[in-house]
Amino acid sequence: MASFAITEAATAAPAGSRRGAPRWLIAYMYILPATLIMAAITYWPILFQVYMSFTDYGLRNLRFDAPAPNFVGLQNFIDLITNGITVIPNFSFWGMLAFNLFWTFSNVIFHVTIGILIAVVLNTPGLRFRGFYRAIFILPIVVPTLVVATVWRNMFDTDYGAINQGLAALGGLFGVTPDHFHIRWIDQIDPPIPGIPLPLSYFALLITNIWLGWPFMTIVATGALQSISKEYYEAASIDGASGVQQFFRITLPLLRPAMIPAAMYGLIVTFNLFNLIYMVSGGGPLRQTEILVTTAFRLVNEQRLYGLAAAFGIYTMIILLVLTLLTNRITKATESYV
Amino acid sequence: MSSQAMTLAVPRRRRAFFRAGWGKQLMLQAVLVFISFTVLFPLVWVVSMSLDPRNISRPTELTLIPPGASLQAYQEVIERPTSNPVTLFQLAFNSFGLAMGVSLGSLGLGVLAAYAFSRFHFPARRALMIAIVAVLMVPSVAALAPLFVFLNKIQISSGDFSFNLRNSLLGVGLALTSGALPFAIWNLKGYIDTIPKELEEAASLDGASPTQTFLRIMLPLATPALAVTAFLGFLTGWTEFVMSWQFLTNPENFTLAMALWNITGQYAGNTPWSKFSAMAIIVALPVSVVYLSLQKYIVGGLTVGGVKG
Numbered sequence: 001m002a003s004f005a006i007t008e009a010a011t012a013a014p015a016g017s018r019r020g021a022p023r024w025l026i027a028y029m030y031i032l033p034a035t036l037i038m039a040a041i042t043y044w045p046i047l048f049q050v051y052m053s054f055t056d057y058g059l060r061n062l063r064f065d066a067p068a069p070n071f072v073g074l075q076n077f078i079d080l081i082t083n084g085i086t087v088i089p090n091f092s093f094w095g096m097l098a099f100n101l102f103w104t105f106s107n108v109i110f111h112v113t114i115g116i117l118i119a120v121v122l123n124t125p126g127l128r129f130r131g132f133y134r135a136i137f138i139l140p141i142v143v144p145t146l147v148v149a150t151v152w153r154n155m156f157d158t159d160y161g162a163i164n165q166g167l168a169a170l171g172g173l174f175g176v177t178p179d180h181f182h183i184r185w186i187d188q189i190d191p192p193i194p195g196i197p198l199p200l201s202y203f204a205l206l207i208t209n210i211w212l213g214w215p216f217m218t219i220v221a222t223g224a225l226q227s228i229s230k231e232y233y234e235a236a237s238i239d240g241a242s243g244v245q246q247f248f249r250i251t252l253p254l255l256r257p258a259m260i261p262a263a264m265y266g267l268i269v270t271f272n273l274f275n276l277i278y279m280v281s282g283g284g285p286l287r288q289t290e291i292l293v294t295t296a297f298r299l300v301n302e303q304r305l306y307g308l309a310a311a312f313g314i315y316t317m318i319i320l321l322v323l324t325l326l327t328n329r330i331t332k333a334t335e336s337y338v
Numbered sequence: 339m340s341s342q343a344m345t346l347a348v349p350r351r352r353r354a355f356f357r358a359g360w361g362k363q364l365m366l367q368a369v370l371v372f373i374s375f376t377v378l379f380p381l382v383w384v385v386s387m388s389l390d391p392r393n394i395s396r397p398t399e400l401t402l403i404p405p406g407a408s409l410q411a412y413q414e415v416i417e418r419p420t421s422n423p424v425t426l427f428q429l430a431f432n433s434f435g436l437a438m439g440v441s442l443g444s445l446g447l448g449v450l451a452a453y454a455f456s457r458f459h460f461p462a463r464r465a466l467m468i469a470i471v472a473v474l475m476v477p478s479v480a481a482l483a484p485l486f487v488f489l490n491k492i493q494i495s496s497g498d499f500s501f502n503l504r505n506s507l508l509g510v511g512l513a514l515t516s517g518a519l520p521f522a523i524w525n526l527k528g529y530i531d532t533i534p535k536e537l538e539e540a541a542s543l544d545g546a547s548p549t550q551t552f553l554r555i556m557l558p559l560a561t562p563a564l565a566v567t568a569f570l571g572f573l574t575g576w577t578e579f580v581m582s583w584q585f586l587t588n589p590e591n592f593t594l595a596m597a598l599w600n601i602t603g604q605y606a607g608n609t610p611w612s613k614f615s616a617m618a619i620i621v622a623l624p625v626s627v628v629y630l631s632l633q634k635y636i637v638g639g640l641t642v643g644g645v646k647g
Contacts (some may be wrong), residue, residue, distance in 0.1 A: 026548050027458035031466065034451040034519050037443075041516035042473055044502060049484035057483075062490055075440070109424065118373060121366055128363065136374045139381060141426060143628035145579040146595055150602045151384050162383045186526040272477040279599065293479045300482045301584050309483035316480040323474045326498075 049310045053077070057307035069307060076311035086302055090287045097319070098292040103202070106270045111211050112263050115217020116255060120247070122218070123225045137215045145212065149279035152208040157279065168233055189285045194207040199288045201281040209273065217262060224258035225251070264327035271323065292316045351502055388412065388615035411612035412620070419617060420600045422589035426620070433594040436582075437509050437575030444571040445514035445564060448522030453552055456522065456530040457538070467527075473520040479580055486584060507591050510581050518574050522567050529563035530556065566635050569628060576625055581618070592623045 021029075053076055055069035078084065085091040117139070122130060140148070155162040163185065168178035185204040192200045232250045241249065274293045277283060283290035283298075290298075296316055297311035388411050390404040416426045454460070455467055478485075489504035489512075503509040537559070543550045557564070580594045586592060598621050601614050629636070 023458055023548070024460035027460040027463075030454035030458070030552075034447040034470075035446060035466070037512070037516050038470070038473070038519055041512055042519075043469075045481055045488045046476075049481060050622040052484055052487065057487065063486065064491070064493060098647060121369060124362075124366060126363070127366060129358040129367070133370050133374060136377055138630065138633055139377055139626075142626045142633060143381070143622050145512055145575070146577045146598065147618045148380070150598055151380050153602060153613065153616055154614065155380060155383065157609075159610070162379075203635075211380070215377075232539075268475060269374070274477070274479060279602070289356065291472045293477050296479045296482065297580060297584070300486060302408055306483040306487055311363075313480040313483060317476055320475050320477070320480075 022333055033095055052310035053314050055307045057310065059304045059306075061306075072307070076308050077315070078314065080308070082314055085308070087305070088287075088298070090289075093315075094290065096287070096290050096295060099289065100271060103289075103291060104267055105203075107206065107209050107213060107270045108263055108266045110305050111208070111213035111217045111261060114210065114214040116221045116252075116259065118214065118223055119218045119221035120251065123222060137218060138210050140215050141219075145273075145275045146279070148208070148212055149275045151210075152204075153186075153280045156186070156204045158182060158184045161185070186281050187285055192273065197288075199285055201284060201289050205276060205281055207288060209270070209276055213266065213270070213278070217259070217266070220258055220262040221255055222253050230252045261331045264331050267327060271320070278315070292319065384615045384618050385479050386615075388619055389613050390612045390615075403592050411616040415613050415616045419597050419613075420592075422597075422600070423587040424592055424593060424597075427596075428590060429592055429594045429597050430620075432507060432591060433576055436507055436514070436578070436593060437572045439507075439511040439577035440514045441520055441568045441571035443498055443511070444518035444522040444574075444579055445568045447515075447563065448519055448567060449526050449557070449560070451519075451523045452526035453556055458537075470520050470523055470538075473517075474524065478504060482580065485581075489513065489585070504585050505591070507586070510578070510585050511575070513581055513585075514578055515571075516574055522571060523567045524532065525567050525570075526560065526563055529560055535558050564634055566632060569632055570636070575626055577621075607643070 052069075052074060054071060056072050056075075057069040060066060061069045076202070081093050083092055084309060121127075122137075157165065159182070164181045164183055167183070168181040171181055172178065184200065186199040186201045191198055192203065232254075233246055236246050236250060271291075272293050273291070274297065277289060277291050278294045278297065281289045283294050292312075293316065296309060296312050299305055299312055303309075346553050386404060389407040389409070390411065419426045419429060455463065465630075486504060489509045491500065492509075493502035494501045503512075533556070537555050538551050541555050543547075546554070577595055578593070579599060582593050582596055583599070586596070594617075598614075598617050602609065
């Protein structure tokens, strides 16, 4: 009872406490520095971006005394979605968006599936060297993505890369000549699987990102697995349920609450995975593996079409907003963030 | 009678089910060894390449320890990492400065805001928190154009001295700090929310001001979250590529991450593979070791935050 009274007094203290400034003012003073920085360097540029997106802002407008850019209305927005961008060959907004979504979902499905399977294997009672494996499996998380991306890019090299050399060595054991392993992982334009319009570089990126992504899901799944009571399994095995049945009827349903937020987090991260795509495939061949964030970077870094890039950035934000709201709706985790 | 039989039966069944037999143990070990191999392969490869003294432009064999292994590639990278006139020391100094700036900036500003969001009630609290968290989902690349134009406008030039905020580590650092703040605030607020209020209330009853309570009680209690937030901020600055690549044009401002991409080479035929590998290790090793030692807190904190709802 007493503690209840204290809590009330401390948290719901009326404005104007015993001495000094009122509590709401103190709160604002604590928030002020962060808000000032974000207002200047995050919110203001985003507002400025809206203005820029309606103009033909370009390199010539960058000079200090440069004239204001021309107002072009919705031209940038229309050009982007109607493939009116002639400066970039093979530019297709909808194709890129479709690839970006496919890229995201295909990766996360692999991450979650592999992550759960490996967590279950690691969680087998009586398993030897468990700590040793756990220590190794954490490595893809701790190495910076930038380094991972550049290393895999070199590993996928046609002539000197480790992947082709490793495959050649493996093929040698079965009497296949090394010439068969001149696989052009990044540059080959013909799709490796006839009828499916995915270039080989997609699979190279997929391999890289699977390497990168499953350990996080394993960690999440391991945490959840350890909180599942053993009694469920005992009861199930008494009732004669097989290991497979127990996995699908007990393990998977009880992992769901932990895996869904992790998968949503994975979706957003993979959707924006700039370093990997930019550095491993460079969006190639023929822009087939380009995603939104790499294109946004090219528009600024290579084309220097700042107005167009601003419009593109706004599209990206809207798409991410929709994606985030959808995923949040699924996880219903929004409240806990605020 | 039947319930007694059950309690007797359970332990035996449990043993039969939960103890992996020899065959199963061997099979699982084989699977795990294979997975370990796939995880370690790229890492072993890059270490092996970095030890190769030949700095070959055309590696044609896979060896664990190359013939005549030496640290020559590291020496070359330290002397002249890229074709730009900048030393490795300068690159590392820039990266470290940038990373420390982002780390301390986002931590200092973030913990103040997080404390207020967690412990005070004030008008527009919820709206402000949503506005801050909303930025979490905006990738920095999507706002690159306006940021470039905006920072580029802040120039000072008098005589020989000219300064352009866009073309400086300070500008990149400010942009990164602002970008790291939403995560810092969200992460720290989540942790502070879990700290019981009783201690602060006791301090408050003893006459401590909010500032004293914050400095003497809150900060020491939040140390684990502060360490993780500081490290993740450091990592952001250390591995940042997009903005520094776009904004910085003077080689004396370049960072390790930029040099690593530079050395990767446009075409594999002229990639100095050993130097690239040595560089990759120099960039990755310091942060990886720290990450490894903190990973329990980092991954644990992130998953707790995610599962909470």
